[in-house]
Amino acid sequence: MSDLRTKYLGLTLKSPLLASASPLCESVDNIKRLEDQGIAAVVLPSLFEEQLELESLTVDYDLARGAESFPEAANFFPDLQTYNLGPDGYLELIRQAKESVDIPVIASLNGISDGGWLQYATLMEEAGADAIELNIYSIVTDPGVSASEVEQGYVNLVRHLKRSIRIPLAVKLSPFFSAPANMGMRFDQAHADAIVLFNRFYQPDFDIEELEVLPSLVLSRPEELLMRLHWTALLFGNVRADLGITGGVHSARDVIKCVLAGAKVAFMTSALLRNGVHHAAHVLTEVDHWLEEHEYISVLQMCGSMSRGAVGDPTAFERGNYMKVLSSYSLRPNLFND
Numbered sequence: 113m114s115d116l117r118t119k120y121l122g123l124t125l126k127s128p129l130l131a132s133a134s135p136l137c138e139s140v141d142n143i144k145r146l147e148d149q150g151i152a153a154v155v156l157p158s159l160f161e162e163q164l165e166l167e168s169l170t171v172d173y174d175l176a177r178g179a180e181s182f183p184e185a186a187n188f189f190p191d192l193q194t195y196n197l198g199p200d201g202y203l204e205l206i207r208q209a210k211e212s213v214d215i216p217v218i219a220s221l222n223g224i225s226d227g228g229w230l231q232y233a234t235l236m237e238e239a240g241a242d243a244i245e246l247n248i249y250s251i252v253t254d255p256g257v258s259a260s261e262v263e264q265g266y267v268n269l270v271r272h273l274k275r276s277i278r279i280p281l282a283v284k285l286s287p288f289f290s291a292p293a294n295m296g297m298r299f300d301q302a303h304a305d306a307i308v309l310f311n312r313f314y315q316p317d318f319d320i321e322e323l324e325v326l327p328s329l330v331l332s333r334p335e336e337l338l339m340r341l342h343w344t345a346l347l348f349g350n351v352r353a354d355l356g357i358t359g360g361v362h363s364a365r366d367v368i369k370c371v372l373a374g375a376k377v378a379f380m381t382s383a384l385l386r387n388g389v390h391h392a393a394h395v396l397t398e399v400d401h402w403l404e405e406h407e408y409i410s411v412l413q414m415c416g417s418m419s420r421g422a423v424g425d426p427t428a429f430e431r432g433n434y435m436k437v438l439s440s441y442s443l444r445p446n447l448f449n450d
Contacts, residue, residue, distance in 0.1 A: 114403035115410035118152075118229065120354050120376040121243045121280035121305050123151035123216050127396055128294065128411050130370055130381035132358050133220050133247070136389065140208045143217070146384075149392040151403050153216040154209075155379070160200050162225030164232055199232060206239040216242035218282070224250040228271050233277050237375045243280040246273060247309055249288075263295060270302040282306035282356065288313065292343050293350070300351040306378070308356040309340045331382035336360035341373045346429055348374025348419035362400030371411055371416040 114130075116127040118396075131146050133135055152391040209217045219241035223229060233244055248269070250260055261405040274281055287310040289295045296307050320414050326426045337360030345353050358368040358379035361381075383391055408414045417420055420429045 113131055114400050114408060115412075116400060116403075116409050118371075118376050118415075119355065120153075120238065121216075121218075123153070124244060124369060125216070125377065126150070127152045127399075128375070128377045129367055129392060129399075130356075130377050130379045131155065131392075132381045132386065133245075134381040134385065136182065136384060138205075140212050142389075143393060144211055144393065145389050147213045147215050149389050150396045151215065151389075151392050153218060153242075154376070155218045155220050155245050156202070156205065156209075157222040157234060159199060161221075161225065161227070161229045164199060164223075164229035164314070164408075164434055165227075185230065203235055203239040206236060206241050216241045218245050220245045220247055221273075222247040222249055224265070224269070226265070226272050230273055230276060233273055237277050238280050243282060243286060243305070244273070244277060245282040247267050247284045247360035247399065248286065249313060259290065263289065263298070266295075267298050269304050270299055270304055274303045280305035280307055284308040284311045284355075284358070286311050286313070287339060287343070293346050295442060296343075296347045296351055296353075302354045304353050304370035306354040306356055306376075307348075308358055309375075310359060312336075312359050331385060332359050332362075333382075334360050334362045334366060335350055337362075337366055337369065342429060343371040344370070344375050345419045345423075348416045349421045364395045364402060367395060368401055368402055368414075370420075371415050374416040374419040376415065 118125050118128045120130075125152055128149065130178075131151045131154045134157065136142050137154045137156050138148065146154055148272065153184065158386070176430065190197055201267075203418050206217060206219060217240070219239075220238040221230075221233060221244060223234075223246075236244055246269070248266055269282055270281070283299045283304040283306070284298060285307055292309075299307055316325045318324075319326050322428065337357070339362055340357045344357055347355060353381065354376045356377045356379060357373070357375040358381075361367060361370060361378045361380045362383040367378045380395070403411070403414070405408075420426050
């Protein structure tokens with residue numbers, strides 16, 4: 113049997129397969145089941161900046177009850193009071209999970225501003241979280257805000273958070289920067305311990321009968337992995353931070369591709385939701401078989417073997433590949449037949 117262990121965020125993990133944030137990680141019982149099936153660490157569902165601001169707003173209102181205050185302001189936020197467990201329940205989930213499982217438990221914060229809500233990172237650390245994943249999800253709708261302002265704000269946020277905690281910090285990177293590799297390097301310079309590629313962009317749908325904009329959540333597809341492999345292979349060797357891939361990881365082959373590109377870990381959720389948590393054990397068995405067949409002693413031995421700096425033709429990751437892809441498609445002979 114090959115050595116499936118890897119190192120991520122300074123933690124030694126029993127395999128490169130992790131469970132990313134999802135309803136599967138909302139209860140201790142589920143986390144136990146994931147551990148039993150070989151999942152090496154779990155990321156808890158995110159606590160949102162809006163939730164934490166709403167909590168603070170509610171406390172402020174209670175303290176100022178009877179004075180001139182505007183409790184209706186709480187209605188300006190989305191209905192997040194019933195999303196996941198709320199701040200207090202979230203901290204309790206961390207405590208209970210740490211008492212119940214041996215695998216690392218990674219807490220998650222979702223936000224974009226450098227504000228007081230970041231104090232919860234310290235509370236997560238005190239509750240026992242092994243690390244924190246900062247999930248930066250922002251849709252900048254103000255045309256007056258420049259890309260450089262947005263980017264610098266994110267870097268400042270990472271620096272602030274790193275100064276606040278002693279446990280490792282992972283940053284989930286968006287694919288929609290003009291220069292993702294540069295942003296990865298800037299987060300690395302801000303002392304992020306890991307960079308996760310990429311945050312999925314959830315886009316609303318249109319109801320053309322009721323003329324309403326509707327939320328739409330679609331599980332990932334294996335094709336989404338390609339973009340993540342590309343940028344991981346480009347970042348590998350250029351940053352000190354560990355690399356992780358999330359989105360499009362469905363099979364053992366996908367996990368192997370992630371590691372070959374340079375990722376220390378691969379996050380899986382959609383495949384577990386579709387196939388059940390036992391799918392993780394099946395994937396890890398196939399990864400082990402592949403390593404033995406290809407004479408790799410360990411997962412770490414093959415990490416980065418197909419990164420840009422390791423392959424014979426690095427133009428495969430550059431503009432030259434664009435022309436190769438376009439010229440590789442052949443039209444079917446009967447395409448224009450009636």
